[in-house]
Amino acid sequence: MRVALKDTIDVAGEVTTAACRALAGRPAAERDAEIVSRLRNAGCTITGRTNMHELAFGVTGLNVWTGTPVNPFYPALAPGGSSSGSAAAIAAGLADFAIGTDTGGSIRVPAACCGIVGLKPTFGRVSRAGVIPARSSLDCVGAFARDVAGLQQAMAIIAPEWAEAPASFSARIGFIGTSADSDIVRGTRQAIESGFATTDVWLEELELAQRAGLSIIGRECWEAFGALTGSGLVGRDVHDRLLAASRITDDELVEAEAVRARFTAAVDALLQQFDALVLPTLPCRPPSLLAAADLMAAIPITAHCRPFNLSGHPAIALPVGETDGFPLSLQLVGRKGEDEALCALARRVPLFIKGETQ
Numbered sequence: 001m002r003v004a005l006k007d008t009i010d011v012a013g014e015v016t017t018a019a020c021r022a023l024a025g026r027p028a029a030e031r032d033a034e035i036v037s038r039l040r041n042a043g044c045t046i047t048g049r050t051n052m053h054e055l056a057f058g059v060t061g062l063n064v065w066t067g068t069p070v071n072p073f074y075p076a077l078a079p080g081g082s083s084s085g086s087a088a089a090i091a092a093g094l095a096d097f098a099i100g101t102d103t104g105g106s107i108r109v110p111a112a113c114c115g116i117v118g119l120k121p122t123f124g125r126v127s128r129a130g131v132i133p134a135r136s137s138l139d140c141v142g143a144f145a146r147d148v149a150g151l152q153q154a155m156a157i158i159a160p161e162w163a164e165a166p167a168s169f170s171a172r173i174g175f176i177g178t179s180a181d182s183d184i185v186r187g188t189r190q191a192i193e194s195g196f197a198t199t200d201v202w203l204e205e206l207e208l209a210q211r212a213g214l215s216i217i218g219r220e221c222w223e224a225f226g227a228l229t230g231s232g233l234v235g236r237d238v239h240d241r242l243l244a245a246s247r248i249t250d251d252e253l254v255e256a257e258a259v260r261a262r263f264t265a266a267v268d269a270l271l272q273q274f275d276a277l278v279l280p281t282l283p284c285r286p287p288s289l290l291a292a293a294d295l296m297a298a299i300p301i302t303a304h305c306r307p308f309n310l311s312g313h314p315a316i317a318l319p320v321g322e323t324d325g326f327p328l329s330l331q332l333v334g335r336k337g338e339d340e341a342l343c344a345l346a347r348r349v350p351l352f353i354k355g356e357t358q
Contacts, residue, residue: 001042001044002096003046003154004047004049004050004085004090004094004097005036005048005099006083006085006098006100007019007049007050007051007085008052008132009033009035009101009130009141010031010033010036010131011029011033012030012031013028014029016029018052018055018132019053019054019065020054020228020233020234021234022228022231023228029130032130033130033131034127035099035126035129035130035158038157039099039157047095050083050085050089051068051069052081052083052086053238054235054238055132055234056083056101057082057217057221057225057242058081058082058237058238058241059109059295059298059299060078060080060292060298061079061080061081061082061113062081062289062293063235064236068084068289069085069087071091071113072091072114073114073354073355074114074115074354076288077287077288077326077327078113078286078289078291078298080109080113080301081106081109082101082106083107086098086099086100086144087107087114087116090146091114091146096153097143097151097154098143098144099154100118100142101128101131101139101142102118102120102142102305102309103136103138103217103309104305104306104309105302105305105309108281108305108315108316108331109282109305109317111317111319112282112317112319112329113282113286115319115327115329116144116146116319116353117145117146117150117151117317118143119142119144119151119155119315119317119343120142120308120314121140121141121155121159122313122336122337122338122339123336124312125159125314125339126141126142126158127141128140128141133220133224133225134224135223137220138216138220138309139309141158143155147351148316148346148351151316151343152164152343155340159339162339164340164344165340165344166344167345168341169348171275173192173274173277173278174199174200174201174274174277174278175192175200175277176201176202176203176206176277176278176279177200177201177202178206179283180280183323183324184283184285184323185280188279188280188320191330191350192330195348195349198278201274201277203263205263206303207303208259209259209263209306209307209310210302210303210307211256212255212263212310213256213306213307215248215255215256216253216257216260217309218248219245219253221241222245222246222248229242229243263311271313271333275345276332277334278333279304279330279331280304280330280331281317281329281331282329283304284300286327287301305317313333313335314334314336314338314339315342316331316343317329317331318330318331319352320349320352322352327354328352332345332346332349
C-alpha cells in the first residue's frame with residue numbers, strides 16, 4: 001500500500017523538519033520511528049513526506065516557508081492543520097492512506113476541511129517513538145483514508161493487537177449539544193439519524209476542556225520548541241503563539257489538569273450509557289485561505305476536537321455532505337481502547353466524498 005507520512009515522523013537517513021526552517025539543519029534520523037518500521041514490515045511503500053503547519057502548532061495548514069497544500073476538493077478553503085499535507089494527499093488520491101498526528105484536532109480538522117476520513121486513536125494506542133515532539137500528553141499518531149475500510153487497514157498495520165470488531169446494529173448514540181452553526185448541527189443530525197436513533201446529551205465542560213487543552217498544548221510546545229524563537233527561522237504566526245505560550249502559568253496548568261480529570265470522567269460516564277457520542281467535527285464552516293491567515297481567529301474551529309485530546313478518547317471525522325458548497329463532517333467519539341468498535345460503527349454512516357457517494 002502507498003503511504004504518505006507527516007514530516008514529524010522520523011525516517012532513517014532523512015531530516016525530520018516539522019516543516020520548520022529552524023529544524024532544517026538537524027542531523028538526519030539514525031533510525032526509523034516505530035510506526036515507520038511497522039509500515040515497512042507490512043510491505044508498505046512510503047510515497048513521500050507530507051507538508052504541515054509548522055511545528056504542528058497551528059490549525060489552518062498555512063505555511064510561509066514550505067507553502068500551503070492545496071485543498072483538492074475545496075481549493076478556496078484552508079486545508080486545515082496541522083496535518084494538512086496528509087489530508088490533501090488522500091483527497092488528491094496520491095496514497096492509499098496517510099499518517100498524521102493529532103494534538104488538538106490536527107487529524108480531524110484537516111479531514112473535515114478536505115472532505116475525507118480521519119481517525120485520532122485512543123491516546124497511547126499507536127507508538128509515538130521517533131515522533132516530534134518527543135513528549136506530549138495530548139498527541140496521537142493516526143491515519144487518513146477515503147473511507148473507514150481504508151482506515152481499518154491502516155490501523156491494522158500501525159496499532160498493536162488491532163482486531164476487527166463486528167458492527168453493532170443496535171448502537172446507542174448520544175448527540176452532544178453545542179453552539180455550532182445551526183445548518184451544521186442540522187446536517188450532522190440528519191446524517192447520523194439516517195442510520196441510528198440518537199438521544200440528546202450535554203457535556204457541560206466542553207468549552208472549558210477546549211481552553212484547558214490550549215493551555216496544556218501551549219506549555220508542552222513551549223518546552224519542546226521555545227528555544228527556536230531566538231533563531232529568526234520560525235514563521236511569525238507560530239513564533240508569536242510560542243511566545244504567548246511562554247506566559248502560561250503553573251496555576252493555569254494546575255487548573256487545566258483539574259478540568260482534564262473532570263471532563264474525562266464526564267465523557268467516561270456518558271459512554272457507559274452510550275456506545276458512541278456524536279457532534280459536528282467543526283462548529284462552523286472551514287475558513288477560507290484569506291480568513292485562515294489570522295491563526296488566532298481560526299483556533300475556534302478546534303472547539304469540538306481538542307476536548308477529546310484532553311480526555312484521550314478515540315474520535316473519527318467522517319465526511320457526510322455539504323452545506324452551501326462547504327464540506328460537512330461528523331465526529332464520532334468512542335470508549336478508550338475500543339477504537340475497533342468505533343470504526344465498525346463508523347462504517348454504518350453513509351459517507352460523502354466529493355464526486356462520489358459511498
